[in-house]
Amino acid sequence: MTYKNIYNQYKNLVFNLALQYCQNRQDAEEITQDVFVKIFDKWQTFRKDADLKTWIYRITINQSLDFLKYKQRKKRSFIISLLSSDSSYKENLLPDFDHPGILMEQDESLKILMQKIYRLPKNQKTVIILLKIEGLTQREVAEIMKLSEGAVESLFQRAKTSLKKIL
Amino acid sequence: MELDNLDILKNIKRIEVPDALYHTIECRFEKNRENNIPILKVGIAASFVIGLMLAQFYFLGFSSEINQFNNEIELVEVNNNSLYYE
Numbered sequence: 001m002t003y004k005n006i007y008n009q010y011k012n013l014v015f016n017l018a019l020q021y022c023q024n025r026q027d028a029e030e031i032t033q034d035v036f037v038k039i040f041d042k043w044q045t046f047r048k049d050a051d052l053k054t055w056i057y058r059i060t061i062n063q064s065l066d067f068l069k070y071k072q073r074k075k076r077s078f079i080i081s082l083l084s085s086d087s088s089y090k091e092n093l094l095p096d097f098d099h100p101g102i103l104m105e106q107d108e109s110l111k112i113l114m115q116k117i118y119r120l121p122k123n124q125k126t127v128i129i130l131l132k133i134e135g136l137t138q139r140e141v142a143e144i145m146k147l148s149e150g151a152v153e154s155l156f157q158r159a160k161t162s163l164k165k166i167l
Numbered sequence: 168m169e170l171d172n173l174d175i176l177k178n179i180k181r182i183e184v185p186d187a188l189y190h191t192i193e194c195r196f197e198k199n200r201e202n203n204i205p206i207l208k209v210g211i212a213a214s215f216v217i218g219l220m221l222a223q224f225y226f227l228g229f230s231s232e233i234n235q236f237n238n239e240i241e242l243v244e245v246n247n248n249s250l251y252y253e
Contacts, residue, residue: 007192011184019182029188036192037199101180110175132176160173 003040010053011036014060016101020129021064023099023114027071035063057130057144065122116166124159127152 011032018031038059046055102110117128123145130141131152142149 015184037195040196104180
């Protein structure tokens, strides 16, 4: 399998998954670049008997979460340096929303829901994205996250409770 | 908002990746590869240096043994009964 083939086969999966995490087209492109550079770099060490799709999902999720952590740290230090008030501080930690898949729908409730999901803890966010947006089964999500199916179910319930609190 | 509304997440449209992205990725990958220091070459160089150092220690130790032996020969006292300034 050539690098170009891998890219063609998984580019949309990686880009759209990154987009659900960062909710910004430019950031998603950056994450997609990072993910494929990492995949090509580690291709020689990838066990060919392992599931490629699961491996790519894992790399994309980790890269997206790392990117968000880095971006929020950068934003936080910038905001603290400006000594802004508490309310505007939280608002500023939300993404610069530019999700073409949602903007095309012109559905305000969808946009609000996505912004709430953005504020969930990382594991809860991942479960919601994989189950509800990517449409994976509980077993697939459990394999990607290296958890039991029961743990995925409990994370999903917790995510719903957290969303209820935020909504 | 009802939580059943989580199903509206399925309405999110899938987006196509811009075509130019692969070229950027390829360039970044090539650049990374050029910047990577080959571990095998570094390993060979390091073991060569260590080998040289060990050889140096070994030969230094050997030559100091010879020196010590020479010094011992020089320090052997010569006992004769001749007096100085005789």
